[in-house]
Amino acid sequence: MKNIPVSAMIGLFFTALYFLMAIFAPLLAPYGMAEVVGGVWEPSSEQFLLGTDSIGRDLLSRMIYGGRTTIFIATAATLISFVTGSILGFLAAVSGGWIDQALSRFVDLIMSIPTLIFALVVLSVMPVTVPVLILVMGLLDSTRVYRLARAVAVDITVMDYVEAARLRGEKTAWIIFREILPNALSPLVAEMGLRFIFAVLFVSTLSFLGLGVQPPQADWGGIVKENKEGIVYGIPAALVPAFAIATLAISVNLVADWVLNRTTSLKGGRG
Amino acid sequence: MSQILKLLAQRIALSLLLLFLVSILIFAGTIILPGDVAQSILGQSATPEALANLRAELGLNDPPLTRYFAWLGGILQGDLGTALTSGQSIADAIGTRLGNTFFLAFWAALVAVPLAIFLGLLAVRYRDRWPDKLISAVTLTSISIPEFLIGYVLMYFISVRLGWFPSVAMINDGMNLGQKLNAIALPVMVLTLVVLAHMMRMTRAAILNVMQSAYIETAELKGLSGFDVIRKHAFPNAIAPIVNVVMLNLAYLVVGVVVIEVVFVYPGMGQYLVDHVSKRDVPVVQACGLIFAAVYIGLNMIADVVSILTNPRLRHPK
């Protein structure tokens, strides 16, 4: 632990803080999520630390509950994209041949449509619920994970030590889990951080467009949408989620950067 | 030369094939729709007869394949179908909006591309010194904030607090260029910020990659000045990667436009698309989705075509 640079420490601290807030939201929030407790857009006060929102709910409570929703959806989507993407990516790399071709060309096709546009097309015909959101986001994003996992695994499968394992007579499972996975883990974990950030931004964007989490459920993108009219009157309530999203994203980024640097220095540290 | 033509033809054919497959994928959306389009138009209270009539009228009773080809045939002739919600021709509605969107994207690109390349060069020139670190810190931050929030932050500070530019980017045909530019100043700023970070980082990486080649060392060991090394030896090899970076980011910009138009209530394609997604107006969503995908695929194709054309191994075969 003593080798962790300061930037990564800060990143880890804030990431942990946000996750803990999400988990213990009901204990931390001073008011209920949808409880109207004051006037419209009251400024920050001792009673309402961040003021109130467009219909008089406590903004801090909504931010805490909103963070819970946003982080939960992003985490679930990231897990789906990771499990799907890396399993298929490894499979394609190890099997090669037509399995690889079919999977890779299909992913090319999906990736030739911008992710947001694809999501909008799908959401125009699907009911907008949290499970649907998670699935759509996770599956669309798994194409990127697939590409990375496949590329990393292809680089590893051509290594002589994998050939040595094959010549020894090892089974495919051994090759994937004992030879490839330990060497692919660091870049994948770093990528997981980036995918998580992307998922946070993505679900916020969808909610902002009114196509994500539906009211009265709170999430950070939705809070912006609810309070955006205030901007024109100089009420900054809509900017509060900006701060939250940015700090969370930057913290995760710092951690991911550190994980990635650790990998590259391992690779380059032979001479 | 023939090898290059063959590669170009292959690349263009691939794009067309992709576009065709994308159209199938987008069309398949209607088939998985729970309930049906007729019901959405007429609402829950519609009589079964009215539903049946509308279904026949819309051709919903035909097999999916027939419907797909009818739809595709229409698109190829410029007929994008009719919007369910308004009953108007989609092509007419899209016409001016597409123009507006390109107008916005064009000015954003005009600002962002030279700026990003300049900053990228600056970051390379002062690599690992404070300008590079500052630029990378700023880009890290801007990558971490969603587009719409950058939009509101700028709107709050520049438009509402400082009162410099209008917070809503309404434009119409009656305005002259100056008025239009004033109206879109904020969205252009936001879009620039959104793509700048990516484009700059990628430009920096592309140039660094070229600068680390052995032939750059050769040029340095010939006693050329730093400027000559870049102009004569780095630049010809950096064109393709930089064009690639620019195209990828323009493609990214096209998507960014969707959200920014909603923020600034700009009458473009993006807002039109988002509106109709909430209204579940499937034909409009399909048409817009296809157009966005076509632009995206086209830009990616241009990037590949440029890198084929600038590759010395292909231009001067053995």
Place this chain on the structure above:
Amino acid sequence: MSDPLVKVRDLKIGATVYPPGEKPKEIEIVHGVDFDLKKGEVLGLIGESGAGKSTIGLATMAYGRGGVEITGGEVWVNGRDILQSGLRDVRRLRGGEVTYVSQSAAASFNPAKKIMEQVTEAAIRHNKFSRREAESRAVDLFTRLGLPNPETIGNRYPHQVSGGQLQRCMTALALCPEPDLVVFDEPTTALDVTTQIDVLAAIKEAIRDTGVAALYITHDLAVVAQVSDHIMVLRMGDMVEYGTTDQIINAPKEDYTRALVSVRSIKHVEKPPTPEPVLSVRNITARYAGTRFDVLHDVTVDLHPGQTLAIVGESGSGKSTLARVITGLLPPREGRIDFAGRSLSPDLAGRSREDLRELQMIYQMADVAMNPRQTVGTIIGRPLEFYFGLKGREKQKRIQELLDAIELGDGFQDRYPAELSGGQKQRVCIARALAAKPKMIICDEVTSALDPLVADGILKLLLNLQKIEDVAYLFITHDLATVRAIADSIAVMYQGRVQRYGGKTEVLSPPFDDYTDLLLSSVPEMKLGWLEEVIAHRKMESAGH
């Protein structure tokens, strides 16, 4: 007397290194080196990797490559200390007074520009010649360097000429501005041995004709002996010995130099063939999937138990493909392979565990032949577990025995490959192969990536183990010195065919076929005047024909 062209005094060079998981560190890689170089003289800098020889060469151009910095001392060129000169003076020096020939011409030429433009650039830039003069000078150099079509080759792009030709173009590039000094940095190392001799002769002739001084950097003492007047032996940033070429080769004073000169001192007496070969390769023809050309044609060889068959050839001869066919990674189109008295399935999937166990392989790059995330104990222990089901204490005991056999001793079990030196890594790979108790091991260029002294140790170990374990080696290499040291029988491969095959003495004794003759006579020998002898001999022969 006039000052020497180059005078280097107490040159110290530092570098920044990035050890994994630690902060970057400053280390010194050259610890105070002195030498003089007179006009028209050639000084050879020789040493193993990490000796600092390239770094010293580039220091004469006041240049440090990626993170390398000159930290102290003086470098005088043409009467001025270039370490104290301004950037403008240094630029006039680079490409004007001192020029550079790198190991890889393919990477050092700009792919987007024609050869002529790049060859003449420095001469024009430094106002040494007008464009027209520089171009006619370049054509003249192309002719001298024996390039085909010297008038037009300059109009081609770098990727349009072969590696050997491009290396000569690089020499022309360095000589075109009429410099006082050329730094040759391993200019022939990347070339095949039959190409190397031509390029070497061309370089030597060009140096002699132009009267330029040169620093010739290489790890190959036999090569440097052919071109230099003086030799400086370097080791880990220190000078070991300096003297005339004659003295260094024939009467070295230091132990280290003596060891370098006498590398491949191994005397191995050829064993006669046994009645029953352990491996018999019959009429193998093979090609890679998706290609239309056979890379192996009708290859037939035998390997006898406890003996070594060397497969010799240059790049593209098919020697590594043969290894892939024997291991089952590339099923042949025709032919059969018998191993230990039974027929081997052509593809890997069809082979029994016993087949796999008895046929092991050792790779060229020990670095990538071991999983960087596994400890030495795991790497060696896996075959024990996999083939013999050894566990716990029994396995530990056997691992230690194997580590002792490869002369590594205690304390290595828990180390990761990144913590080992190049030679130690290759030893661990040998132990992994031995762990399977194989009848035969394929050794694919196992010493090519190692420094000569380390390689020598590995070869001795392999021979020793062969005696103890009675294992047969199929030894693939391009290095004839290695072949002489260890082989019992030899197959010379050329363009996918076995050109010559038989016992070691038979293959290496005349009469030769043309290719074997060319190959054998191209290997640099550790004696003065060897290059001239060979070239003169070849000229005579071609005149005679």
